[in-house]
Amino acid sequence: xxxxxxxxxxxxxxxxxxxxxxxxxLPLSLDVFRLNLVAKYLTYAFVALxxxxxWGFGGILSLGQGVFFGLGGYCMAMYLxxxxxxxxNTKIQSTPGIPDFMDWNQITHIPWFWQPFHxxxxxxxxxxxxxxxxxxLIGAAMFKRRVGGVYFAIITQAIAAIMTILIIGQQGYTxxxxxxxxxxxxxxxxxxxxxxxxxxxxxxxxxxxxxxxxALFVRHSKLGRILVAMREKEDRVRFSGYSVANFKIFAFxxxxxxxxxxxxxxxxxVGFMSPSFVGIVPSIEMVIYTAVGGRLSIFGAVYGALLVxxxxxxxxxxxxxxxxxxxxxxFIAVVxxxxxxxxxxxxxxxxxxxxxxxxxxxPGPGHNGGTLGPVADGAPAE
Amino acid sequence: MLIGHxxxxxxxxxxxxxxxxxxxxxxxxxxxxxxxxxxRVIIGPNGAGKTTVLDLICGKTKATAGAIxxxxxxxxxxxxxxxxxxxxxxxxQTPSIYEDLTxxxxxxxxxxxxxxxxxxxxxxxxxxxxxRVEEVAEAIFLKDKxxxxxxxxxxxxxxxxxxxxxxxxDPDLLMLDEPVAGMSVSERxxxxxxxxxxxxxRSVLVIEHDMKFVEDIAHKVTVLHQGQIxxxxxxxxxxxxPKVIEVYLGH
Numbered sequence: 341x342x343x344x345x346x347x348x349x350x351x352x353x354x355x356x357x358x359x360x361x362x363x364x365x366l367p368l369s370l371d372v373f374r375l376n377l378v379a380k381y382l383t384y385a386f387v388a389l390x391x392x393x394x395w396g397f398g399g400i401l402s403l404g405q406g407v408f409f410g411l412g413g414y415c416m417a418m419y420l421x422x423x424x425x426x427x428x429n430t431k432i433q434s435t436p437g438i439p440d441f442m443d444w445n446q447i448t449h450i451p452w453f454w455q456p457f458h459x460x461x462x463x464x465x466x467x468x469x470x471x472x473x474x475x476x477l478i479g480a481a482m483f484k485r486r487v488g489g490v491y492f493a494i495i496t497q498a499i500a501a502i503m504t505i506l507i508i509g510q511q512g513y514t515x516x517x518x519x520x521x522x523x524x525x526x527x528x529x530x531x532x533x534x535x536x537x538x539x540x541x542x543x544x545x546x547x548x549x550x551x552x553x554x555a556l557f558v559r560h561s562k563l564g565r566i567l568v569a570m571r572e573k574e575d576r577v578r579f580s581g582y583s584v585a586n587f588k589i590f591a592f593x594x595x596x597x598x599x600x601x602x603x604x605x606x607x608x609x610v611g612f613m614s615p616s617f618v619g620i621v622p623s624i625e626m627v628i629y630t631a632v633g634g635r636l637s638i639f640g641a642v643y644g645a646l647l648v649x650x651x652x653x654x655x656x657x658x659x660x661x662x663x664x665x666x667x668x669x670x671f672i673a674v675v676x677x678x679x680x681x682x683x684x685x686x687x688x689x690x691x692x693x694x695x696x697x698x699x700x701x702x703p704g705p706g707h708n709g710g711t712l713g714p715v716a717d718g719a720p721a722e
Numbered sequence: 723m724l725i726g727h728x729x730x731x732x733x734x735x736x737x738x739x740x741x742x743x744x745x746x747x748x749x750x751x752x753x754x755x756x757x758x759x760x761x762r763v764i765i766g767p768n769g770a771g772k773t774t775v776l777d778l779i780c781g782k783t784k785a786t787a788g789a790i791x792x793x794x795x796x797x798x799x800x801x802x803x804x805x806x807x808x809x810x811x812x813x814x815q816t817p818s819i820y821e822d823l824t825x826x827x828x829x830x831x832x833x834x835x836x837x838x839x840x841x842x843x844x845x846x847x848x849x850x851x852x853x854r855v856e857e858v859a860e861a862i863f864l865k866d867k868x869x870x871x872x873x874x875x876x877x878x879x880x881x882x883x884x885x886x887x888x889x890x891x892d893p894d895l896l897m898l899d900e901p902v903a904g905m906s907v908s909e910r911x912x913x914x915x916x917x918x919x920x921x922x923x924r925s926v927l928v929i930e931h932d933m934k935f936v937e938d939i940a941h942k943v944t945v946l947h948q949g950q951i952x953x954x955x956x957x958x959x960x961x962x963x964p965k966v967i968e969v970y971l972g973h
Binding site for chain 2: 558561562563565566568569571572573575576577578579580581582583584586587590
């Protein structure tokens with residue numbers, strides 16, 4: 341029995357194809373505006389990646405990933421906002437040196453929880469730690485009490501709703517419904533011009549590959565197999581000597597951290613953060629990206645996020661009213677017809693086709709190796 | 723305070739164990755002791771509470787009253803996974819395996835190492851692990867099926883796989899719930915053979931209906947009836963107990 345390598349041949353191929361697409365094809369064929377849109381789509385790929393681990397493999401459906409996306413995004417936005425709110429930039433305010441929306445809300449000094457965001461180091465730490473701690477608290481409260489399945493999904497959805505209400509209600513501290521806007525520089529480097537957008541795109545792609553590698557590592561470790569076992573027979577895993585709650589908490593925290601990195605990249609690439617990316621609707625859309633991509637496929641998550649968002653942009657450019665129906669239809673189609681999403685279509689229809697073509701070229705004993713190899717490889721995993 | 727202390731010879735001491743489901747006492751003030759390397763069989767008519775006793779010991783069901791001491795630890799206060807780590811293994815009545823994983827992976831997950839989150843992340847499939855998995859696979863007649871997805875196994879093979887998963891855990895107390903139920907005659911014979919090898923050097927608690935099998939392996943038999951002990955002793959004693967004949971064997 342071969343041990344599962346960290347990177348199998350299929351994984352390496354997947355990485356190469358994705359790298360070709362994201363690093364070469366898209367930057368060469370798109371203008372900066374479109375490339376920036378792709379950067380925005382890709383921020384959701386981080387979230388979808390986390391959902392593949394947590395929902396696809398672990399069976400923990402979270403309908404509140406927008407919360408973690410938002411936490412990461414807001415942490416980044418707070419740092420950028422403080423940098424943009426220098427005394428010089430805000431000298432027309434009644435209290436110069438504080439973010440504009442605080443001034444509009446008669447707040448005269450920067451509140452304590454904004455203070456750490458003066459430092460970029462602390463901000464980067466906060467982007468990872470704040471969502472992880474929050475996910476840990478939710479996870480510990482739920483999973484230790486063995487709340488799971490639909491109940492967990494509903495609770496995460498409620499948390500997403502609460503988070504939106506909180507952000508909108510605390511206008512003076514959060515920028516309210518408008519969010520945190522007018523972000524300018526990162527350590528003095530302007531994030532708004534075209535060349536900055538291109539640099540940020542590549543930075544984001546690099547982070548995405550980091551997260552993909554981490555996800556692949558987790559998936560191929562024994563922990564990945566325990567997640568699959570847990571999705572199927574949670575009780576039995578306890579009698580194999582594992583604390584199911586701890587493994588669920590880990591998967592949920594990791595998914596939250598991925599989402600937060602996506603959120604932070606969103607703020608940098610798009611230039612603002614608002615509660616409209618935190619609530620129930622965006623959280624459910626994130627689940628749809630994952631489902632369309634194939635909830636059991638790490639690479640599928642990236643393609644799902646790209647394709648659904650691309651469809652969203654093009655459809656809502658031409659038929660703004662139709663998009664939501666399109667999205668609903670897409671979700672129903674995925675659930676009913678393609679439960680394994682794009683990755684499933686690839687595995688069940690496209691790959692056998694390739695295998696057949698390859699077989700025709702080199703007939704003989706290659707037949708079994710060609711078709712059975714990837715299927716047996718993927719069978720327990722996907 | 724001497725209550726709760728037991729003689730050190732006993733591996734498992736069940737004392738005053740009671741569980742009530744909405745007032746119905748499935749197990750009622752039950753006490754029994756299992757020694758090291760003892761093979762104890764629990765028999766009794768349907769609904770006597772046999773499976774519930776195993777559920778209570780392995781932590782699946784929480785006791786209403788009483789104590790279960792295993793090597794000086796009170797199992798009633800521990801979680802399922804802690805009880806497993808303390809050395810109690812349980813085979814369920816219906817085969818309970820991970821069907822999305824291969825036979826190899828099923829056995830590997832049961833290998834008693836890397837059970838914490840970060841332990842599982844850094845777990846390596848070392849030659850020692852592979853060797854042990856292959857050794858167990860050979861014992862459970864599945865050596866040539868290691869790479870196969872577990873859902874493709876037959877019912878009997880699934881039962882064997884679960885026995886293998888227990889075997890690789892190497893528990894000090896092994897609990898088997900009707901290990902030969904639903905098996906064909908040839909599978910039964912093979913399983914009996916398998917059980918004979920794996921019950922060596924450990925204590926075993928078995929629920930079984932097959933009297934021939936019971937007579938064959940049991941050191942001591944406990945007869946349960948309506949959640950209480952009706953009779954206890956060697957198979958010979960139990961068989962000749964008029965109370966037992968009345969409720970169970972006579973039927």
